[in-house]
Amino acid sequence: MYKRGHLGVAMLTLAPITFWLLTDGYPAFAVLVAGTVLYLAMLPDVDHRLPLVSHRGPTHSLLFAGVVGAVFAGAASLVEPVLSIAVPGGVSMVAFGFLLGFGSVVAHLLGDVITPMGVNFLWPYPRTWSLSLTPADSTLWNWGLFVLGVFAMAGAVALAVQGAAI
Ligand SMILES: [Zn+2]
Known part of the structure; x- marks a missing residue:
């Protein structure tokens, strides 16, 4: 998946979380979470630039998600x-940090698993999962996911603000 598609998937994932954070009274966290997830949306594709690391190998795994989560924790x-600030969900700041880093990856x-090349979630165990919905370079899918993501986020924010006003 390309950057636009990844941002779309990230926003679709973020929409319900943003809605929950806003309605629960954590606007600053909503911005922090959305900013982090969108900022890190392309982090696993750093493997394009790393020598000796295959594309969609180690950086496209739950193990890597755990490492990024550990850094955040x-x-x-x-x-x-x-x-010391009140963290959403009543979890510790460390647990929140882990979930944020883990979830960003x-x-x-999720954006790559829909392409035929798939994702090796359990790297180094050699098995790839793929939903084969679309090639990674599909303009329709990349733009479609992006537009859907923008609408989902706008909807989540609008509903949360409206709910708060009632
Ligand atoms: Zn990727």
Whole structure:
């Protein structure tokens, strides 16, 4: 999947989460989560630029998602003693950090699993899963997912704001 399609899938994933965060009274977290997921939307494709790393190999796995989650959890554990804020879902800041990093990578993998090349979720175990819905370079799918994502996010924000106003 190309960048536009990945951003679309990321926004589709984010829409219900954004709605929940806004209606639960965490607007700052909603912005933080959306910003992080969209910023990291293309992170696994760093493998295009890394020597000796095959495309859709290690960086397209749940293991990599766990590593990114661990980095975020580590950062959160440094911040937690200094800055204690109420975290959505009542989880610790460390758990929240892990989920944010983990989820950002998984959102990318969801965009790639619909293409015939698929995703090796359990790398290094050699098995690829694919829904084979569309080739990665499909203009229709990349634009379609992007537009759907924008609508889903706009809808989530509009509904949450409307709900808050009633
Ligand atoms: Zn990818």
